[in-house]
Amino acid sequence: MAYTTINKSSDHFNTKLYTGNGSTQNITGVGHQVDWTWIKYRTDTEGHGLFDVLRGALYRLQSNSNSTSSSQSGTVTAFGSDGFSLGNNAEVNANNGSYVSWNWKANGAGSSNTDGDITSTVSANTTSGFSIVKYTGNGSASNIGHGLGSALKCIFIKKTSATADWLVGHNSLHPTLAWKYGINLNSSGARHESGSYFADTAPTASVFRVEANDEVNTSGQTYIAYCFAEKQGFSKFGSYTGNGNADNAFIYTGFKPAWIMTKKTVGSGYHWFVFDNKRDGYNNSNKRFEASSTAIEADTSPAGNIDILSNGFKIRTTDGHIADAGEYLYIAFAEAPLVGSNNVPCTAR
Numbered sequence: 001m002a003y004t005t006i007n008k009s010s011d012h013f014n015t016k017l018y019t020g021n022g023s024t025q026n027i028t029g030v031g032h033q034v035d036w037t038w039i040k041y042r043t044d045t046e047g048h049g050l051f052d053v054l055r056g057a058l059y060r061l062q063s064n065s066n067s068t069s070s071s072q073s074g075t076v077t078a079f080g081s082d083g084f085s086l087g088n089n090a091e092v093n094a095n096n097g098s099y100v101s102w103n104w105k106a107n108g109a110g111s112s113n114t115d116g117d118i119t120s121t122v123s124a125n126t127t128s129g130f131s132i133v134k135y136t137g138n139g140s141a142s143n144i145g146h147g148l149g150s151a152l153k154c155i156f157i158k159k160t161s162a163t164a165d166w167l168v169g170h171n172s173l174h175p176t177l178a179w180k181y182g183i184n185l186n187s188s189g190a191r192h193e194s195g196s197y198f199a200d201t202a203p204t205a206s207v208f209r210v211e212a213n214d215e216v217n218t219s220g221q222t223y224i225a226y227c228f229a230e231k232q233g234f235s236k237f238g239s240y241t242g243n244g245n246a247d248n249a250f251i252y253t254g255f256k257p258a259w260i261m262t263k264k265t266v267g268s269g270y271h272w273f274v275f276d277n278k279r280d281g282y283n284n285s286n287k288r289f290e291a292s293s294t295a296i297e298a299d300t301s302p303a304g305n306i307d308i309l310s311n312g313f314k315i316r317t318t319d320g321h322i323a324d325a326g327e328y329l330y331i332a333f334a335e336a337p338l339v340g341s342n343n344v345p346c347t348a349r
Contacts, residue, residue, distance in 0.1 A: 006127060006233060009234055012104070012128035013102075013105070013128070013333045015102055015259060017098070018101065019096060019099070020093040020095055020098075021096075022088055022094055022095030023093075024077075024087055026084075027083040027085070028082045028083040030101075030103050033080070036104045037050075037052075037079075038051075039091075039100070039102075040289055041091065041097055041099055042097075042098040042297045047091065048063040050063060052132050054109070055134070055160060057085075058072055058076065060076075061158055063166065064290075064291065068160060068163055069158075069161070073087065074088045074093070106124060106130055107123045114145065116145045116207045119135075119145075120133050120145050121134040124147030129229035129234070129235055130226075131146050132226060133225040137218045140217075144208055149205055150230075151203050153170070154169065154170045154237045154331055155225055157169075157223055158225075159218070162221060165185075166186045168183050169181075172239035172265075179200055180195060180200040181193050181197075185272060188269050188270055188293075190267050191266065195211065233255055235333050237332075239330065241327055242324050248318075249315050251330060252312040253332045255335070256310045258276060259276045260275045260306070260331070261274050272290060273321055273322050275287070275288050275305065283307040283316075284305060287299055
């Protein structure tokens, strides 16, 4: 695991809540340059909107859909040093609509990377371990540069020029053969084994490998990849085992989480759940979204979802999406490290 000098996690990732006005507005107060924003209407079944600087303003992907990257008028019209600008599209800015945006800092417009067989355009934040990678497939087994200088633990890949499922690679998809498997972000299905995604080859400090597969590398098709290396005190990518009880697993991250995503890896019908520390943010009333569906934010019956703690999180429900007996992967980003010089308390609420 790479060590980090991050003392204020919100310099690199932050959740920003806002209210739509049905016109145009600038969303500020994120706390950092926004290079990737993920927006969801909290009380309406609009799809998730994902926007990044390499594809450019207005170009939307949806985590709940296999749709292509397409220009959507009135969505995110510009990226800024402390937020982003919006048009009047109801997906992101309906009058009096309540929205959540999850925001990551990369490194602006990006630059050419020739570390792999395919030249990529990379916007990389080596401090936080996050990069955005844009490339054109060649239809042959190839390495692609990611620019982080540390081995990736997780990667989201989406073909942008045509319809295709999202493909997620994660270091905990399987106990011993993690990179022989993939799992779809826009689906509630299980992991699936295939050597035609990452060639059973773990990413290195400079590249990730893709085979000739439509979801990751078709000749002449364009792709976007969101890449994550683990940074102690800021990010954690791992797994836990559920037990089916309300007194369920405790997951140690080494920091108080600001954002958590979970997915059961075996069995169908289990959605990706997303939690953050801004929507309610009180134990155990932390509301979840389903990244793989358009559902509104919700509690989990019978009682809450999770406790967000100073050093990790604990499952507090019997809901099978996060609590059944079996293996789950998780992704977590920090609100505050256990130890740092920013003097932010790490108490649970």
